[in-house]
Amino acid sequence: MRRTATLSFVILIAVLVAGVLPLAAQDKPRSGGELVFVVPSEPPSYDAHQEETFGLIHPTAPHYNTLLRVDPNDRTGTKPVGDLAESWTISKDGLTYTFKLHKGVKFHDGSEMTSKDVKASYDKILNPPAGVKSLRKDMYDAVKSVEAPDASTVVFKLKYPESSFLLALASPWNWIYKADILAKDPHWYEKNIMGTGPFKFVEHVRGSHWVGKKNPDYWDKGKPYLDGYRAIFISNSAAQVAAVRGERAMIQFRSFSPPERDQLVSALGSKVTVQESPWDCLNFVAMHHEKKPFDDKRVRRALSLALDRYEGSKALSKITLVKDVGGIQVPGTPYATPPAELEKLAGYGHDIAKNRAEARRLLKEAGVPEGFAFTFKNRGIPHPYEPLGIWLIDQWRQIGLNVKQEFIEASAYHPMLKRGDFEVAMDFQCGFIVEPDLDLARFVSSSDANYGKHKDTVIDDLYSRQSRTTDLEERKKLVRQFEKRLLDEEAHVIYTLQWHRIVPHLSKVHGWTITPSHYLNNQLDTVWLSE
Amino acid sequence: MTKYLIKRFLLMLPTLLGVALVTFLLIRVIPGDVVELRYSGDRGAVSQDILDKERARIGLDKPVWQQFATWMWGVVRLDFGTSMWTGAPIWEEIKLRFALSLQVAIMATIVAVILAIPLGVLAALKQDTWVDYAVRIFSIAGLAMPSFWLGIVLILLMLVVFKWLPPMVYTPFWVNPWQNMLQLIWPALAVGYRYSAVATRMTRSAMLEVLREDYIRTARAKGLMQKLILSRHALKNAMLPVMTVVAIEFAFLIGGLVVTEQVFNLNGIGLLFVQAVAHRDYTLLQALVMLVAGMFIVVNFLMDVAYAWIDPRIRYR
Numbered sequence: 001m002r003r004t005a006t007l008s009f010v011i012l013i014a015v016l017v018a019g020v021l022p023l024a025a026q027d028k029p030r031s032g033g034e035l036v037f038v039v040p041s042e043p044p045s046y047d048a049h050q051e052e053t054f055g056l057i058h059p060t061a062p063h064y065n066t067l068l069r070v071d072p073n074d075r076t077g078t079k080p081v082g083d084l085a086e087s088w089t090i091s092k093d094g095l096t097y098t099f100k101l102h103k104g105v106k107f108h109d110g111s112e113m114t115s116k117d118v119k120a121s122y123d124k125i126l127n128p129p130a131g132v133k134s135l136r137k138d139m140y141d142a143v144k145s146v147e148a149p150d151a152s153t154v155v156f157k158l159k160y161p162e163s164s165f166l167l168a169l170a171s172p173w174n175w176i177y178k179a180d181i182l183a184k185d186p187h188w189y190e191k192n193i194m195g196t197g198p199f200k201f202v203e204h205v206r207g208s209h210w211v212g213k214k215n216p217d218y219w220d221k222g223k224p225y226l227d228g229y230r231a232i233f234i235s236n237s238a239a240q241v242a243a244v245r246g247e248r249a250m251i252q253f254r255s256f257s258p259p260e261r262d263q264l265v266s267a268l269g270s271k272v273t274v275q276e277s278p279w280d281c282l283n284f285v286a287m288h289h290e291k292k293p294f295d296d297k298r299v300r301r302a303l304s305l306a307l308d309r310y311e312g313s314k315a316l317s318k319i320t321l322v323k324d325v326g327g328i329q330v331p332g333t334p335y336a337t338p339p340a341e342l343e344k345l346a347g348y349g350h351d352i353a354k355n356r357a358e359a360r361r362l363l364k365e366a367g368v369p370e371g372f373a374f375t376f377k378n379r380g381i382p383h384p385y386e387p388l389g390i391w392l393i394d395q396w397r398q399i400g401l402n403v404k405q406e407f408i409e410a411s412a413y414h415p416m417l418k419r420g421d422f423e424v425a426m427d428f429q430c431g432f433i434v435e436p437d438l439d440l441a442r443f444v445s446s447s448d449a450n451y452g453k454h455k456d457t458v459i460d461d462l463y464s465r466q467s468r469t470t471d472l473e474e475r476k477k478l479v480r481q482f483e484k485r486l487l488d489e490e491a492h493v494i495y496t497l498q499w500h501r502i503v504p505h506l507s508k509v510h511g512w513t514i515t516p517s518h519y520l521n522n523q524l525d526t527v528w529l530s531e
Numbered sequence: 532m533t534k535y536l537i538k539r540f541l542l543m544l545p546t547l548l549g550v551a552l553v554t555f556l557l558i559r560v561i562p563g564d565v566v567e568l569r570y571s572g573d574r575g576a577v578s579q580d581i582l583d584k585e586r587a588r589i590g591l592d593k594p595v596w597q598q599f600a601t602w603m604w605g606v607v608r609l610d611f612g613t614s615m616w617t618g619a620p621i622w623e624e625i626k627l628r629f630a631l632s633l634q635v636a637i638m639a640t641i642v643a644v645i646l647a648i649p650l651g652v653l654a655a656l657k658q659d660t661w662v663d664y665a666v667r668i669f670s671i672a673g674l675a676m677p678s679f680w681l682g683i684v685l686i687l688l689m690l691v692v693f694k695w696l697p698p699m700v701y702t703p704f705w706v707n708p709w710q711n712m713l714q715l716i717w718p719a720l721a722v723g724y725r726y727s728a729v730a731t732r733m734t735r736s737a738m739l740e741v742l743r744e745d746y747i748r749t750a751r752a753k754g755l756m757q758k759l760i761l762s763r764h765a766l767k768n769a770m771l772p773v774m775t776v777v778a779i780e781f782a783f784l785i786g787g788l789v790v791t792e793q794v795f796n797l798n799g800i801g802l803l804f805v806q807a808v809a810h811r812d813y814t815l816l817q818a819l820v821m822l823v824a825g826m827f828i829v830v831n832f833l834m835d836v837a838y839a840w841i842d843p844r845i846r847y848r
Binding site: 045135232242 | 561562563564567568569570571577578579581584585588616617618619623624627628683686689690694695696698699700701793794795796798802803806809810811
């Protein structure tokens, strides 16, 4: 009897171990294979310091490292970790950042990477030579100097403390280039690749594909897991879906729409895994503050109060790329608005009848008659602009406004906004890291992107204060005040719904975590294939 | 004949110049420019200073007449400059795509000719019989179905029924003929079918006309075999309008497969056209229009030469 019990116990243990082992094996990264992914856009040049499109980041980021990076396993995309930097210290006054670099890092030509290269790359970003563009130079206004006291140390000195500085250094655009090459020709990187990243460049066939192969001398030993990768450029969304569905591609890192996700899940079943996240992209409504009646904050508030964001979210998230109701920071990230506070903002309360009654009262008080007509200018892009535009018009109709929608062709859209040739228009932004400094800069009165032309010294002051405080709780309070001022008290702009990122990929792709930004997590060093 | 050829050749030059001028002006009428599109990006907050400097760098700040003169001087030297979007030489942007589009055009033409001529002749010979009706239904269906729609149906069929999709990346024929054919045969069939429909109807009507001519009746009266009447007398004369249709369609296919190329993800000239328009890449767009216009003009010239060769009345006129 006792022997039988022992035997049963052994069998039970064996079954349990057998059941658990394959799972454990699946979790352990496996080396080999080629990742094939779709990129819906193509890089104009190869120099990330001067480009603005994910079409460059997706195929090219695996060739490079940055000083810091955003933790590839952090779903909020807000945690800086070292990339080329092994460690760092921050002086007590917050004005000196000292970084120690990994040793033994080599460029793909075999030469050693030192602090000289980091300094040269940042010098190019901060003070580009004549004729060289640096698109995100303004992000580093706080930097006084970059120094390289020895081969493995880089020191950034700031003019004033800046709470977002570490994340700014984790920008996915700030690839570290080779100093000697930059010294000879600062334009060299526009047409050539030479990094320290996990994959070496093989070829780029314009309009067709980009190929990278494993860097066997990669400094982070054991990585990358893949033998290589192949990025296929496909602009047509139906062809992108077909590529994944036909298993010619394994993933598309930007996003698919909800119907496209459903189509892939229904066709591939368990062969596909879907990762979703709130997306650090947003459409908001700009109202021209120099045009009547939008110079009156009561009218602007009324337009926000009319929106039933919660019902809108339910309906629109089935057909297009929006979902969460959020404030000025992506839901789920450190500075996001808690739901209880969000509901206090104009147009965010759940009682839509009450909101709309208040909207009508405000319009009446401002002298806006029933049936008042204006034109809403929208960008001629199907998703999510068109469904969002139709939704907005319907919502405004319900407070007695008669709105005509005019679509402006994509390339003519920014010039129209810049000229101020609108009363009410759809505006948008996509961030590469969720950070108040990056996401809110456009609402400062002097910003080039303040298309509604509001002048608000309170907003400007709050922005500056939240940026310079190093106390997290204090910063949160300031961000909330900024938000209340921007969306409620002055209603300078109207936020619609947070974009929603949907990445369905073949289940054999592992080691990649979705973040709120499609610019992040494209180095591919952690990605592996289980088949 | 020589005088005729020289005259036709010289007529090509003012046509090309006209195309160049109209293209240059028309694309500048469209709002938006390449710099705005490239640098406004997702944040839409690039400083005006960066935009102005970039415009100056690529010459967009100069007067339009000066831009035109600079460009024409390059064209005369067969230097189309660099793409305003990528900075790469235009020829580099075009060469691979041209090879692909040319191959699809040739394959679609072969499909069309193989289908159209026998079917058209058969329909004419069996006029008003079930054979004729069947051919007419087949060709009208080809005309009615856009080739991109047929392409989508083909892709869905392959995906749903065979769980297979053609390769997504172009492999040149000389590198791997099998991979090349696996990718290009489907668009060639989709496009070739529509193309054959036009040519079938033209062959049928031309044959019907020729078969009613006196010289055919005479040939029959002489007791000539039907096969010889068809091949020596009827078909050769009926081919003139068919050749025109086939040639013009061929030139169209080089740059006209915009949607079909998107459906099959072909990295061809049509897709490049769309990208050049979307990016407001003036230099690339101008070069592409000149390329396609050049194709049409050269094909027309070759047709004129072929006409003169086939029909002596034309060269003696």
